[in-house]
Amino acid sequence: xxxxxxxxxxxxxxxxxxxxxxxxxxxxxxxxxxxxxxxxxxxxxxxxxxxxxxxxxxxxxxxxxxxxxxxxxxxxxxxxxxxxxxxxxxxxxxxxxxxxxxxxxxxxxxxxxxxxxxxxxxxxxxxxxxxxxxxxxxxxxxxxxxxxxxxxxxxxxxxxxxxxxxxxxxxxxxxxxxxxxxxx
Amino acid sequence: xxxxxxxxxxxxxxxxxxxxxxxxxxxxxxxxxxxxxxxxxxxxxxxxxxxxxxxxxxxxxxxxxxxxxxxxxxxxxxxxxxxxxxxxxxxxxxxxxxxxxxxxxxxxxxxxxxxxxxxxxxxxxxxxxxxxxxxxxxxxxxxxxxxxxxxxxxxxxxxxxxxxxxxxxxxxxxxxxxxxxxxx
Numbered sequence: 001x002x003x004x005x006x007x008x009x010x011x012x013x014x015x016x017x018x019x020x021x022x023x024x025x026x027x028x029x030x031x032x033x034x035x036x037x038x039x040x041x042x043x044x045x046x047x048x049x050x051x052x053x054x055x056x057x058x059x060x061x062x063x064x065x066x067x068x069x070x071x072x073x074x075x076x077x078x079x080x081x082x083x084x085x086x087x088x089x090x091x092x093x094x095x096x097x098x099x100x101x102x103x104x105x106x107x108x109x110x111x112x113x114x115x116x117x118x119x120x121x122x123x124x125x126x127x128x129x130x131x132x133x134x135x136x137x138x139x140x141x142x143x144x145x146x147x148x149x150x151x152x153x154x155x156x157x158x159x160x161x162x163x164x165x166x167x168x169x170x171x172x173x174x175x176x177x178x179x180x181x182x183x184x
Numbered sequence: 185x186x187x188x189x190x191x192x193x194x195x196x197x198x199x200x201x202x203x204x205x206x207x208x209x210x211x212x213x214x215x216x217x218x219x220x221x222x223x224x225x226x227x228x229x230x231x232x233x234x235x236x237x238x239x240x241x242x243x244x245x246x247x248x249x250x251x252x253x254x255x256x257x258x259x260x261x262x263x264x265x266x267x268x269x270x271x272x273x274x275x276x277x278x279x280x281x282x283x284x285x286x287x288x289x290x291x292x293x294x295x296x297x298x299x300x301x302x303x304x305x306x307x308x309x310x311x312x313x314x315x316x317x318x319x320x321x322x323x324x325x326x327x328x329x330x331x332x333x334x335x336x337x338x339x340x341x342x343x344x345x346x347x348x349x350x351x352x353x354x355x356x357x358x359x360x361x362x363x364x365x366x367x368x
Contacts (some may be wrong), residue, residue: 020207021207023204023205023207023208024207024208024211027208027323027324027326027327028324030321030322030323030324031323031324031326031327033321033323034319034321034322034323034327035319035323035327057322061321061322092360093353094353094355094356094359094360094361094362095355095356095357096355096356096357097355099339122359125358125359126358131356131357131358131359133353133355135218135219135340135342136342136352136353136354136355137214137217137218137245137342137346137353138214138218138241138245139211139214139215139217139218139219139330140211140212140214140215140326140330142211142215142324142326142327142330143211143215143218143219143326143327143329143330144330145327146323146324146326146327146328146330146331147330147331147334150331150334155283156319158319158320158321162321168320169277169278169317169320169321170320171278171279171280171281171317171320172278172279172280172315173279173280173315174309174310174315175278175306175309175315176276176278177278178278
């Protein structure tokens with residue numbers, strides 16, 4: 001727990017396809033990091049590229065964001081479910097409306113957010129404690145994850161969360177202001 | 185205006201690259217549609233693929249979502265700015281914090297949301313009425329657009345917005361429920 005008592009937030013990315021999903025998966029992990037998740041677990045095709053992107057951004061922009069690859073995500077999820085110590089949330093356009101469902105998700109236990117890629121196994125729907133839709137229209141797992149984390153986790157104090165950055169962006173009405181701590 | 189008096193929402197996607205951005209751009213347009221935008225304008229490389237995806241999803245899932253291609257997005261934006269009849273919002277990780285800035289954006293005038301791809305011209309920062317960051321961390325234009333629209337536009341009544349769908353998803357706690365109106 002590195003966010004003031006908030007339980008650990010993990011994101012499990014199912015079914016990554018090396019050619020088709022490279023950038024979507026990369027964006028998904030960066031969104032996880034930026035909106036308060038502690039780690040992302042990649043599954044599907046083995047692909048070092050998104051892992052390298054996430055590590056590189058974390059090194060440059062700070063904080064402790066973990067990333068790893070899991071060969072057997074369903075077994076991994078089944079073990080997490082059996083342990084009973086996590087809440088498993090599956091984001092799917094077929095699920096229940098998030099505005100209502102999100103209120104019933106405990107803030108006491110770690111959460112695992114499962115994000116599908118290609119067709120998601122029915123087992124995932126069964127293993128999940130909550131199948132939640134961010135609207136019932138087709139859009140993007142990146143958008144769904146952002147809205148979920150923003151709503152469940154709330155505002156982030158970037159300064160205290162993303163510690164020891166090499167680069168820091170200073171908000172600006174016009175143009176770009178970046179501080180390079182390496183050069184100071 | 186097809187959403188109960190809400191002004192028209194357009195999204196301008198800058199700098200699309202045909203190979204690298206195909207799916208990100210596709211997700212961006214679907215996110216625009218799902219979260220309340222009326223149209224997306226593609227620029228950068230000419231690429232029929234995202235346009236086809238957006239049209240196909242709109243046909244199947246309903247509503248009136250427009251998509252088009254613009255060869256000269258900066259001129260287009262300059263004309264929009266000159267007319268003074270729109271509010272131009274540029275989403276950028278270098279901008280001002282959205283939670284504060286969003287309150288000052290008029291709900292009376294149409295808005296154009298500019299979303300960068302590769303390096304964004306300084307002209308865009310100047311033409312924008314608001315340069316807004318959804319956090320100052322690198323993440324995804326898809327996440328940024330979703331959070332912006334969700335915050336500025338608010339909840340959508342999918343039933344009334346996405347009229348005459350062929351397919352309709354019925355929210356479900358477990359599994360998938362889809363009604364195919366074509367088959368009824």
